[in-house]
Amino acid sequence: METPLVLKTVGLSKSYKVGHIWQRSRPALHGLDLEVRRGEVFGYLGPNGSGKTTTLKLLMGLLHPDAGEIQVLGRPWSDPAWRHRVGYLPEHPYLYDYLTAQEYLDYVGRLFGMTARDRAERGRALLERVALTRVAAVPMRRFSKGMLQRAGIAQALVNDPEFLVLDEPMSGLDPVGRRLVRDLILDLKAAGKTVLFSTHILPDAETLCDRVAVLRGGRLMDVGPLSQILKLDVSHMEVLAAGLDATSLEAPGLRLRQRLGERWRLEVEERSLGGVVRAVEAAGGRILSVQPIRQSLEDYFLKELGGEGSGPWGGED
Amino acid sequence: MGRGRLSRLLAVAANTFRETVRERVLYNLVFFAILMTLSGLLLGQLSIRQDEKIIKDVGLAAMEFFGILIAIFIGVGLVSKEVERRSIYPLLAKPLGRGEFFLGKFLGLSFTLLVNVGLMTVGLGLTLLATGRPADPSLLDAVYPIYLGLLLVVALAMMFSSITSSALATVFTVGVVIAGRYSDVIRNMREVAPGAPAWLTQLLYYALPNFRHFDFKDRVAYGDPVPAAALAWVTLYGLSYVAFALVIGLLAFRARDFQ
Numbered sequence: 001m002e003t004p005l006v007l008k009t010v011g012l013s014k015s016y017k018v019g020h021i022w023q024r025s026r027p028a029l030h031g032l033d034l035e036v037r038r039g040e041v042f043g044y045l046g047p048n049g050s051g052k053t054t055t056l057k058l059l060m061g062l063l064h065p066d067a068g069e070i071q072v073l074g075r076p077w078s079d080p081a082w083r084h085r086v087g088y089l090p091e092h093p094y095l096y097d098y099l100t101a102q103e104y105l106d107y108v109g110r111l112f113g114m115t116a117r118d119r120a121e122r123g124r125a126l127l128e129r130v131a132l133t134r135v136a137a138v139p140m141r142r143f144s145k146g147m148l149q150r151a152g153i154a155q156a157l158v159n160d161p162e163f164l165v166l167d168e169p170m171s172g173l174d175p176v177g178r179r180l181v182r183d184l185i186l187d188l189k190a191a192g193k194t195v196l197f198s199t200h201i202l203p204d205a206e207t208l209c210d211r212v213a214v215l216r217g218g219r220l221m222d223v224g225p226l227s228q229i230l231k232l233d234v235s236h237m238e239v240l241a242a243g244l245d246a247t248s249l250e251a252p253g254l255r256l257r258q259r260l261g262e263r264w265r266l267e268v269e270e271r272s273l274g275g276v277v278r279a280v281e282a283a284g285g286r287i288l289s290v291q292p293i294r295q296s297l298e299d300y301f302l303k304e305l306g307g308e309g310s311g312p313w314g315g316e317d
Numbered sequence: 318m319g320r321g322r323l324s325r326l327l328a329v330a331a332n333t334f335r336e337t338v339r340e341r342v343l344y345n346l347v348f349f350a351i352l353m354t355l356s357g358l359l360l361g362q363l364s365i366r367q368d369e370k371i372i373k374d375v376g377l378a379a380m381e382f383f384g385i386l387i388a389i390f391i392g393v394g395l396v397s398k399e400v401e402r403r404s405i406y407p408l409l410a411k412p413l414g415r416g417e418f419f420l421g422k423f424l425g426l427s428f429t430l431l432v433n434v435g436l437m438t439v440g441l442g443l444t445l446l447a448t449g450r451p452a453d454p455s456l457l458d459a460v461y462p463i464y465l466g467l468l469l470v471v472a473l474a475m476m477f478s479s480i481t482s483s484a485l486a487t488v489f490t491v492g493v494v495i496a497g498r499y500s501d502v503i504r505n506m507r508e509v510a511p512g513a514p515a516w517l518t519q520l521l522y523y524a525l526p527n528f529r530h531f532d533f534k535d536r537v538a539y540g541d542p543v544p545a546a547a548l549a550w551v552t553l554y555g556l557s558y559v560a561f562a563l564v565i566g567l568l569a570f571r572a573r574d575f576q
Contacts, residue, residue, distance in 0.1 A: 016576060060410040062575040080412055088410035094402045096332075098339040110328035111411045113321050155407055165410075 004074065006163045006194045007036040007059070012068030014054055028054045029218045031068065036163075036196050041189050043205040044198040046215030047301070052198040053091055054218075056167045060088050073163060084112065087161035091168045091198075093152030097141035101132050101151045104140065108158045126154040131180060145172035153181065164188060166197035170204055182208060202297040212297075214304070221304065230300055236293045237273050239266040244285025251279035267293065325413050326421045333395065333425020334432075342391060342429060345383045349437050352379050353444040360448070369450045373538040376441035377459050381534075383437070384430055384467040389490050391429075392474030395422045397483045400575060415571050423475060423563060430467050434460060458543035459533040465555035466531035470494055472559040473526075476566035479573070496521070497528035526558045 012032040015025040029051040036042045046052050057063045059070060061077075070077035073085055095104050102123055109119030127136045130150040135143070140151060149172045156164060169185075170178045178201075185195050185208055199205050205212055206226060213223040222229050236255070246257045246264040253272020258265040264285075268276045270292075277287055337343070356375045360368040396419065399405040408418065438460050442452030473493055477486035496503065504522040506513050530551050533543050 016574075057406075057575065060406075062406055062409060064572075064574055080414070083410070083412040086410070088407060090403060090406035090410075092403070093407060094404045095407070096336065096404055098336055099332075107328060107332050108407075108411065111325050111408065111413050113324060113412075152407065159411075 003037040003039065005035050005071070006038050006073050007034065007196065008069075008071040009034045009055075009059075010069045012055070012058060012070060013066045014051075014058055014063060015066055027218055029058070032218075032220055034213060034220065034223070036194060037211075038194055039189065039192055040194060040210040041185060041208050042194070042196045043209035043212035044196060044215070045200075045202070045205055045212055045297070045301075046198075046221075049217075050215040051218040052215055053167055055215075056088075056090075056165055056196075056198060059165060060090075084159060085162045087156035087159065087164045089152050089156040089164075089166045089169055092171060093148060093155075095140050095148060095151055095155065097143075098139060100137050100139055101127060101143075101154065102136045104151065105154060105158055108155045112159045114158075122158060122160075126157055129157075129184065130154045146174055146177045149173055150177060150180070153184070161193070163194045164196070166195065168199060169197050170199060170201050178204070202301070206297055214300075216304075226297070230297065235270055237268055237270050237290055238293050239268060239273070239276060239280070239290050240264070240288040241266060241280045241285045242288055244280060244283045246280070246283070246285070249279055249283055251276045254279075263288065321412075322414070322417055326417045326424065329413070329418055329421025330424035330428060333422050334428050337391060337426065337429040342387055343433060343436075345387065346433065346436055346440070349379055349383060350440055353440050356444065368448060369445065370538045372444055372448065372450075373441070373453070373456065374534065376437070376444065377456070377463065377534040377537070380434060380437045380441070380460065381463045381466070384434060384463065385470055385494060387430060387433065388426070388467045388470035389474050389487060389494070391426055392471040393478045393483050393486045393490060395426055395471075395475055395478070396570065397478040397486065400573075401483070403575075405575065409575075416567055419475070419479075419567050419570050420563070423471060426471050427468055430471070431464065434464050434467070453537075453540075455537055455540070455543070458548065459537035461548065462531040462533050462551050462555075465551060466528055469526055469528075469531075469555055469558050469562070472562035472566070476562040476569075479566040479569040493525060494528060497526045500525055500527045500529065526555075530554055 009032050012029060012034075013027070014029040015027040017023045018026045032051075032055060034055075044052050044055065054063065058065050059072070059077075072082040075082045095101075096107075099107070105123035105126060106119045109122060114122065124133075124136075127133045130153055132147060132150055132154065135147065140148065143151065149169070153166070153169060156166065166185075169181050173181060182204060185197070188195055197208075209226060211223065211225050212229060214221045214229070240260075240263055242263045244264070246259075246266065249257065249266075251268075251272065252275055253269035254266060254276055255269065256265075256267035258267075266276060266280075273290065277290075280287060353372075353376060356372050360371050396405075399408075399422075405418070409415065438456060441456060445452050470490065474486060474490045477489040480486070481489070500522055503518055503525070506518045507515060533547075536543055
């Protein structure tokens with residue numbers, strides 16, 4: 001049986017008006033067809049200005065689409081019922097700084113029609129989950145960027161959503177905060193929730209995502225499991241070796257040597273593998289492992305998208 | 318209106334009231350208190366009938382002035398600040414309609430103004446008592462239309478801020494309030510500027526809300542009675558304009574993209 005969809009977009013398009021007097025249209029998203037399945041962690045990747053945030057804002061109703069259809073949790077976008085079952089974290093969230101995190105969560109709970117008791121319980125649990133219990137009663141104007149981000153994540157979870165949409169959830173977080181959010185996403189997945197998140201931090205996408213979609217210039221370039229998108233480069237092999245100093249190692253087909261503590265990582269042409277192995281052994285070293293080189297997401301971005309924008313995985317779009 | 322919708326609208330209104338209180342909007346009451354104290358002390362030298370009239374005049378005019386300042390400057394920022402700071406983003410992703418948000422903000426500031434006007438009325442009554450005059454209940458005949466006028470200023474500020482930038486919305490709202498205070502001048506403009514097209518002066522006169530209709534200060538200060546029919550008429554007049562401004566503002570707000 002096929003896994004049900006939590007999100008389906010068909011031909012979703014959006015353009016922005018630019019200029020004041022002579023307005024012209026700047027396309028931001030071209031006919032996006034996207035499907036997110038129940039229970040998966042779905043990464044939404046792309047360089048600056050590729051249309052990631054535009055897509056998420058369209059889903060959440062912050063922008064009106066020019067064309068296309070959206071279905072959320074099997075319901076048409078225009079049916080507000082799905083909003084009770086979805087959570088959303090905007091990019092760089094600004095939460096009311098005159099409120100405490102506790103008060104803000106209580107306010108959000110009221111919008112979902114929760115009782116005072118449920119709001120209090122849920123608020124406490126969420127603040128603990130995002131490690132903000134200690135500052136629960138502090139006005140958010142005194143929060144750091146990372147604390148605001150975590151409070152933003154907490155507000156997205158108030159209604160215990162089935163489907164969570166996170167725009168750059170790791171943005172502004174220190175390593176501890178990033179770890180906390182990574183664990184949270186994995187916990188949500190384990191609990192059967194669906195998570196769609198955009199990110200420019202590629203290792204996070206590699207760690208967390210079941211599938212990713214890659215956008216470029218408002219067009220969907222690729223979608224699928226990472227293993228499918230990140231092709232194996234069988235023309236080159238990675239050799240891990242130890243017990244030698246490879247600085248002066250000479251062998252035909254050896255294209256890269258990289259010291260990793262006591263070990264050396266060598267990249268060699270597949271057809272020259274035998275010669276390199278013999279050269280390592282002749283230099284007194286031993287081979288630890290040999291495997292085909294797997295393209296990283298970073299490699300993919302650099303190769304496929306050619307360093308668009310201010311960087312291949314920059315911030316705003 | 319469904320129970321859920323009303324509850325969300327009230328949640329937004331309550332939060333807006335809390336915001337205005339925490340942003341120290343009600344601090345204007347301190348200035349009002351100082352003004353009333355000074356009025357009481359300085360005017361004690363005048364004859365009894367004069368000081369009562371002047372205290373009422375000063376109190377009601379201050380109430381209107383502070384109220385208009387709050388209504389314009391907070392009213393313009395009610396929605397536009399939320400959009401500029403992007404605090405509206407997580408909220409509109411919830412089961413909160415744009416209409417509920419917009420009207421909730423209006424109700425919240427309306428309640429702040431009600432508290433403000435209420436406390437000022439109490440302050441004015443206390444000043445009268447302190448200077449040996451009775452706290453005249455007919456003050457409410459002037460206070461109530463002032464409050465209606467303030468609601469209209471909030472609605473206009475929200476309407477303009479939904480259509481244009483905060484700066485222009487402030488200019489437009491101030492412009493309409495001033496023009497509305499002097500709409501008789503607009504009607505009679507052809508006497509001083511014969512070249513002004515009649516249709517334009519007529520259009521402006523009838524389209525702009527006439528804020529003089531909300532002014533019962535002199536009547537009350539002089540102790541003249543205000544007929545209930547006059548209050549009923551100004552209620553209808555004020556609420557019609559409020560509804561019109563809110564509908565226009567809401568339509569513009571609904572159509573907006575939050576980029």
